[in-house]
Each structure stands twice: as structure tokens, then as C-alpha cells.
Amino acid sequence: MLEIKNLHVTVGGKEILHGINLTLDEGQVHAVMGPNGSGKSTLAYVLAGREGYDVTEGEIVFDGKDLNAMAPEERAHAGVFLAFQYPVEIPGVSGLNFLKSALNEVRKGRGESELDAVEFLKLMRERVSELKMDEALLKRPVNVGFSGGEKKRNEILQMSLLEPRLAVLDETDSGLDIDALRIVAEGVNSLRSPKRAMLVITHYQRLLSYIVPDKVHILAGGKIVAEGGKELALELEEKGYAMFGVTDEAA
Amino acid sequence: MAQATDITQAYADQFARLRATLPGAADPKLAALREGALARFARAGVPTPRLEDWKYTRLGALLDAAFEPAPPVANGIGHDAIDALSPALAGGPRLVFVNGLLRADLCRLDGLPDGMRVESLGAAPADLAEALADRDADALWSLNVALARDGAVVTVAKDTAEGDPLHIVHLARPEAEGEASHTRHLIRIEPGAAATVVESYFGPDGATYWNNGACLARVGRDARLRHFRRQQEGAAGLHRTAVRVELDAGAAYESFGLFMGGALGRDEISVRFAGEGASCTLDGIYLGRGTQHLDCTTRVDHAVPHCTSHETYRGVLDDKAHGVFQGLIRVEEQAQKTDAHMLSKTLLLSDRAAVDTKPELEILADDVQCSHGATTGDLDPAALFFLRSRGLPEALARAMLVEAFITQMVEGIGPDAVRADFAAAASAWSGGESGGAKAGGSA
Numbered sequence A: 001m002l003e004i005k006n007l008h009v010t011v012g013g014k015e016i017l018h019g020i021n022l023t024l025d026e027g028q029v030h031a032v033m034g035p036n037g038s039g040k041s042t043l044a045y046v047l048a049g050r051e052g053y054d055v056t057e058g059e060i061v062f063d064g065k066d067l068n069a070m071a072p073e074e075r076a077h078a079g080v081f082l083a084f085q086y087p088v089e090i091p092g093v094s095g096l097n098f099l100k101s102a103l104n105e106v107r108k109g110r111g112e113s114e115l116d117a118v119e120f121l122k123l124m125r126e127r128v129s130e131l132k133m134d135e136a137l138l139k140r141p142v143n144v145g146f147s148g149g150e151k152k153r154n155e156i157l158q159m160s161l162l163e164p165r166l167a168v169l170d171e172t173d174s175g176l177d178i179d180a181l182r183i184v185a186e187g188v189n190s191l192r193s194p195k196r197a198m199l200v201i202t203h204y205q206r207l208l209s210y211i212v213p214d215k216v217h218i219l220a221g222g223k224i225v226a227e228g229g230k231e232l233a234l235e236l237e238e239k240g241y242a243m244f245g246v247t248d249e250a251a
Numbered sequence B: 001m002a003q004a005t006d007i008t009q010a011y012a013d014q015f016a017r018l019r020a021t022l023p024g025a026a027d028p029k030l031a032a033l034r035e036g037a038l039a040r041f042a043r044a045g046v047p048t049p050r051l052e053d054w055k056y057t058r059l060g061a062l063l064d065a066a067f068e069p070a071p072p073v074a075n076g077i078g079h080d081a082i083d084a085l086s087p088a089l090a091g092g093p094r095l096v097f098v099n100g101l102l103r104a105d106l107c108r109l110d111g112l113p114d115g116m117r118v119e120s121l122g123a124a125p126a127d128l129a130e131a132l133a134d135r136d137a138d139a140l141w142s143l144n145v146a147l148a149r150d151g152a153v154v155t156v157a158k159d160t161a162e163g164d165p166l167h168i169v170h171l172a173r174p175e176a177e178g179e180a181s182h183t184r185h186l187i188r189i190e191p192g193a194a195a196t197v198v199e200s201y202f203g204p205d206g207a208t209y210w211n212n213g214a215c216l217a218r219v220g221r222d223a224r225l226r227h228f229r230r231q232q233e234g235a236a237g238l239h240r241t242a243v244r245v246e247l248d249a250g251a252a253y254e255s256f257g258l259f260m261g262g263a264l265g266r267d268e269i270s271v272r273f274a275g276e277g278a279s280c281t282l283d284g285i286y287l288g289r290g291t292q293h294l295d296c297t298t299r300v301d302h303a304v305p306h307c308t309s310h311e312t313y314r315g316v317l318d319d320k321a322h323g324v325f326q327g328l329i330r331v332e333e334q335a336q337k338t339d340a341h342m343l344s345k346t347l348l349l350s351d352r353a354a355v356d357t358k359p360e361l362e363i364l365a366d367d368v369q370c371s372h373g374a375t376t377g378d379l380d381p382a383a384l385f386f387l388r389s390r391g392l393p394e395a396l397a398r399a400m401l402v403e404a405f406i407t408q409m410v411e412g413i414g415p416d417a418v419r420a421d422f423a424a425a426a427s428a429w430s431g432g433e434s435g436g437a438k439a440g441g442s443a
């Protein structure tokens, strides 16, 4: 479903990713781990189409299409979803209006009918209660004044409403307390399906004991330096990045 | 192009022609007052960018010819048309001026709050001299004093409780090409009273007409005036209104302006604190596109201690629109414990849109809290990317962020009906929450 081939990405005139290869099939969950600054968020942004993240070499093929040629909204319509490491605050835009517009635009993009206000509210309430969120949060402007954990949960709410084909979760576990981590992981797991795939970026094995990955990729210095099964994450937790020859400097 | 002297001479001729018909003409004191004002105008002429205060705003057509007074218009517009311009305010009390002359048949005075009295300046009320005050005026204010034919004199009696907003509607007739209105209002809020006044300006798109309005507001001890202005002149209209506010001890003045019409608009507001413990908030939004030029100029004089002034202006400029924000805060030596803040934020949606901001603090007292800040920029790229990554097309995402930028100001408007009126007008400009018709950008 997703095939990243020899991907080189430049940000602000500096090459950050130096030839990434990664294949993700339908139904699979892959984890990406790596030290700070290794390029994990860069990879996430380039998948979502953020401006300023330039592919200088290689390609990203998603469901047979050249993802890099698509605008961010087209990718969203095609089923790409990024849960942001640092969710953005949008003063003046009410959470509910935003969710409704996003959902209906994505539905239109998928060739489905738009939901009316009643249908939308019903679906939204269902998802909000699954994630044990306070509905009052959504009456406020998007993410404004939310705690770190509330912002992360809000990202997962958007994911569960938009039902993407490919979800990229960028450190969704950071900033969550233990209960929230479990709730979010359950939310993610409930979306796991043979038709979907997920790329889970994290620093911690803890999340991966809830969301068990099919494969783990270790990213360091803009390259994938190791790959393996879920045990790789455990090993990493024990020994640190030094086992891949990654020094503090390279990180 | 006409010489400046030709234009001042043309206004002098106009004055000579009209003077016998102006309200209060029979009173020698008033006649002298008008003459003095005309002389002051003649000395200074129509302001040009050579004046520091007009550096960023060139009065275009006003420098090329003298504008004529309109003849009285007896028909051509009905209640329904006026209701449709401001549906949210349609049920409330209102005064309607067409080309600067009161149209009694279009006014609605039955809902006037108890304690609010409204007179027409054209009927030469007893306090005409007060209404025509011409102290520290600039040339256009003086011209207004000389030529004013009508306006509203609103008096709110001592301890009157807040009632429905009074809506003062200004319309220009479709044939208004080359015509000017010098409407003049006086609003007096007596001690302990509270009132809300909304001024709206509308006009035809095809005519180059000029609104040279002036409004003097006096707010008594512990009284409050909430003053709203919606400037939606026709596309070729020229708009310059000046508001002067005098606040007694403990008084509160709240102003909110929505400036979005005309080829050229300049809204001036000047507040003077005359008693301690008074406060004012001056808020405004200017929305420009095409080749519009919109200027917001404010001045706050802290002449006494313990007064508070807060100003927040936001602009959104697209295409080749040009915005100006000038804000002067003056704190005199004795005005200790002044709290004065001013903030201006402008969104430029196109490379060719521009804004000039000139915040100025002149502080002679030493124990004060004063600040100013100004930012100018495009929409937040992180927010734009976030919305697009959730499936919103770029034009819709932009429209949503523009609307949000404006909404953050509008939602602060107190009276429900006024908030609804201004929100609808601003939303129509930005294309609406889901429309996104025009707030797209330059890209």
C-alpha cells in the first residue's frame, strides 16, 4: 500500500533524510523509533505533504499513486492521516465546526455523501465517548488552551472520525498519562483492520506493548539503520541506540 | 487637476450660497461660528499627505474637486430596504439619514429607550452651538461645522438604564455622484446613564460621493456609551468620519468599528479623559480588497490620572488593498497610574496588499503601564497545513482562518443584536464559514 523508495528530503536547504526505503502493506502496523533529531517527524510531514519538505530524490507510492505530486488535502482524501507530534492551536475556529468540515470534505473526497448536523453530532458523540473525552472541549477553538494530553486525544478523535487508510502517529504517546495512553491505544487498535495500515512513531516500548507492531524500523541520522520484529523495540529499550553504532553526536 | 485654492474657493462659494438655509442661520452667534469654521478650513485646505497625520492617506478625488450638497430626497427607499441592510437590528429604534438629511418617514422611534431623547440638528435645537463645537479641529471637521445641515442630537437622561441600541443609518442616493454629506451628531450621556448607539453607512456602488461625518460624544460621570460603527459605503464612495469623545470621571466608552466599504475610508477617533477613573476600549476591524484604501486613526489623551485605554485593531487586506493604522496615546505629566495598551494585527493575503502602521506613545508621566504592539503577516502556515492535512481544500482552509481572525474580534461585541449584525457583515466579506468564495489568496 505504501512504498517509500530511496527517499531524500531537504528542509530549509539541508538534507535531513538520506535515502529511506520502507514498505508498508495493508493491515500492517510498523513502528519507527529513533533518537531526537533523527528525522522521524520529517518523514511524517513529507508523507502528509507539508510545504518546505522537499523530496529531492526517490519516491513515495501510495496505492499506486505518486503521493509527492498530491496536495495535502488530496492526500487526506486518499486516506492519509497524520497525528501531529505538536498539534496546532487554531484560535477562532470552533472544534465542532472544524471536525464537521474536515469529515465532510474527506467524505466528499471519497465520493461519499456529506453528513448533516444531526448525523455528524451522533457520530461525533460516539467517538468522543469511546475516547473518554470531555465533549465541552470541542465547543472551544481547536486545541486552544488544551492540555498536552487533551491535544493528543483530540488528534486520535480526528483519526477515528476520518477513518484513514494510512495513519501516521507521530509520538502520540508523549505527554499522555498511563490511563490516557491505554485509552488512546485502544482507540488506535479499534481502527486496526485488514484494509488499513499504520506507521507509529515513538520513543517508547510502552506504547508498543499496547499497539503491537508487525515490524520496527530504527531511524538514525536520516537513515534506517536497523529493522526487525517487535522484539527489536525491547532490545532497544534495554541497550539504547549505541547498539546501532549511533553516538550522541549522530543523534 | 484643480488647484487647492480653487477647491477652497468652491467651498466658500458653496457656503455663501447655502448659509441662509443652514440650521441656526438666524442666530448671529451660530453664523459667526460657521464662518470661523469655514475660515479655518480655507486656511488649511483639504488635507494632503504633506501633513504628518495624513502621510499615508491621499484624499484622491477630494483634492480634485469640491463636492456639492445633495438635494433632499423624498422617496426611492422604504423601510424594507433598510431592514434588509441590517436584519439583526431591524426591529429596534432607528434614525435614517439620506445624503446627510434626516428622513423622518424612515425613522422608527417607538422603541426608543425611556430616558433617551432624540432631536434633529436640522430642526435647530437649543443646543446647536454645542453640537457645532469646533475646538482643536482639523480642516475636514471645520468644513463639517461650516456646512452641516443635519444630524442627530441624542441625549440620554441621568441614570437611564441600558435599553435597545439606537441605530443611525446613513445612506447615499444612487445619483450621489459628486455629492457630499456633512452629517453631524452629538451624543450626550448624562451621569450614571448607559446607552448603545450603532452607526451604519451604506451607499451605491457606482457613484463617487463623500461622507464627511462628525460625531461628538460626551459621557458624563459614571455613565457608559457603547458606540459601534459599520462602514460599508459603496465601492466608489469616499468616507471620512471623525468621532470625538470626552469622558468624565468614572465614565466608560466602548467603541467597535467594522470598516469594509468605499474606495477610500478613514475613520478617526479621538478620546479625551477629563475625569479620573474613566476607561475606554477602541476596537476595530478593517477588511479591504481590490484597490481599497482603509485608514484607522486613533488618538487617546490621558490628561488625568487613573484612566484606562485599550485598543485592538485587526486588518485583513487582499489584492492591492492598502491599510493604515495610526494610534497615538498621549499621557500628560499629571496622568499617573495610566493604563494604556494598543495592539494592531494585520493579515496580508496578497503580495500586493500593504499596510502602514504607526503606533505612537508620548508619555510624560512616570508611573504608568503602557504598551503597543503591531504584527503584520500572512496566515499561519502551520495552521493552514494542519487544516489541509485534515482534508480541507486550500481555499476553504484559508477562508476559515481569515474568518477566525475576524471572529475573534467580533465575538467580543456585547449587545447580541449588534454582534449578529457585524458577524453577518464580516462573514459575507470573508465568504462565510463554509463558502470560502473569496478569501482565497494570492497564490
Ligand SMILES: Nc1ncnc2c1ncn2[C@@H]1O[C@H](COP(=O)(O)OP(=O)(O)OP(=O)(O)O)[C@@H](O)[C@H]1O
Binding pocket: A011, A012, A013, A014, A016, A034, A035, A036, A037, A038, A039, A040, A041, A042, A043, A085
Ligand atoms: N527548517 C529546518 N531547517 C533546518 N533543519 C531543520 C528544519 N526543520 C527540521 N530540521 C532538522 O531536521 C532534523 C530532523 O528533525 P525531526 O523533527 O524530523 O526529528 P525527530 O526525529 O522527529 O526528532 P524528535 O524525536 O525530537 O521529535 C533535526 O536536526 C532538525 O533540527
Ligand SMILES: [Mg+2]
Binding pocket: A040, A041, A042, A085, A170, A171
Ligand atoms: Mg519528531
